[in-house]
Amino acid sequence: MSRPDRTRFALPLRLIHWTMALLILAMLFIGVGMVSTVGPAYSVLLQLHRPIGAALFVLVLLRLAIRLSTGAPPLPADLPKVQQIVAKGSHLLLYAAMLAMPLIGWAMLSAGGYPIVLTKDLSLPPILPHDLRYYFALRELHTVIALAFFALILAHLGAALMHGLIRKDGVLWSMTFGAARRASVPAPVEHEGPPGLVE
Numbered sequence: 001m002s003r004p005d006r007t008r009f010a011l012p013l014r015l016i017h018w019t020m021a022l023l024i025l026a027m028l029f030i031g032v033g034m035v036s037t038v039g040p041a042y043s044v045l046l047q048l049h050r051p052i053g054a055a056l057f058v059l060v061l062l063r064l065a066i067r068l069s070t071g072a073p074p075l076p077a078d079l080p081k082v083q084q085i086v087a088k089g090s091h092l093l094l095y096a097a098m099l100a101m102p103l104i105g106w107a108m109l110s111a112g113g114y115p116i117v118l119t120k121d122l123s124l125p126p127i128l129p130h131d132l133r134y135y136f137a138l139r140e141l142h143t144v145i146a147l148a149f150f151a152l153i154l155a156h157l158g159a160a161l162m163h164g165l166i167r168k169d170g171v172l173w174s175m176t177f178g179a180a181r182r183a184s185v186p187a188p189v190e191h192e193g194p195p196g197l198v199e
């Protein structure tokens, strides 16, 4: 897939990035809400959690395919090497969490012997044999990775705001929509007359 604008992520990647960001944040809160209640809200939240989790799994596979074929805009050349490595490493970890969370959710329900119902007419087949030892280990892992994911997202948000508000280097712009970016260095002011006479 060719991409004319090398300074921005391809449009489908930007659309998927923001759709997934909203859904993942919703999933983290739905998950915490689920384990904090024994009331009727529990089954409502679980009925949302499973299909949104499955949709996120499909979206991340699609996103990876587009990302691998269209690439990413280069980071600013003046960004220190360490920050470039941290940025790339944290993106890899975000992708790993996006892949792992739905898979672990699916595997843990399989091992627990639960039906993996997405909608009234659609259920997923089990991907692990019924074994409670696997269930408990995966249930624990689902929580640990969710917490790490949350922390990583907060750090990612902080970095994006640092780029957008402090460095103003086009990195935040590369993932957003809207008009062309204004140059970060203002154009020199044209003076009439000799220097020093302008107020």
Ligand code: HEM
Residues within 6 Å of the ligand: 024, 027, 028, 029, 030, 031, 032, 034, 035, 049, 050, 052, 053, 054, 056, 098, 101, 102, 103, 104, 105, 106, 109, 116, 142, 143, 146
């Ligand atoms: C990006 C995807 C996902 C995220 C961010 C996510 C997040 C969470 C969180 C934060 C919790 C609460 C953990 C705790 O505090 O112990 C949770 C619990 C849970 N999740 Fe997920 N989850 C995802 C995908 C899935 C999928 C695909 C399934 C199943 C198909 C699933 C099934 C469950 C179940 C069964 C629980 C435990 C409910 C309970 O113990 O009462 N999750 N999830």
Ligand code: HEM
Residues within 6 Å of the ligand: 017, 020, 021, 022, 024, 025, 067, 072, 075, 087, 091, 092, 094, 095, 098, 153, 156, 157, 160, 161, 171, 172, 173, 174, 175
């Ligand atoms: C659940 C939340 C989020 C997840 C999982 C997530 C994930 C990611 C990933 C994996 C990338 C790397 C893209 C690639 O190279 O293919 C990325 C890039 C980016 N994200 Fe997020 N993101 C989230 C939320 C946000 C938020 C809230 C903001 C800003 C306020 C943001 C701003 C950006 C920007 C500016 C980039 C481009 C960074 C660069 O090229 O180094 N993201 N995001």
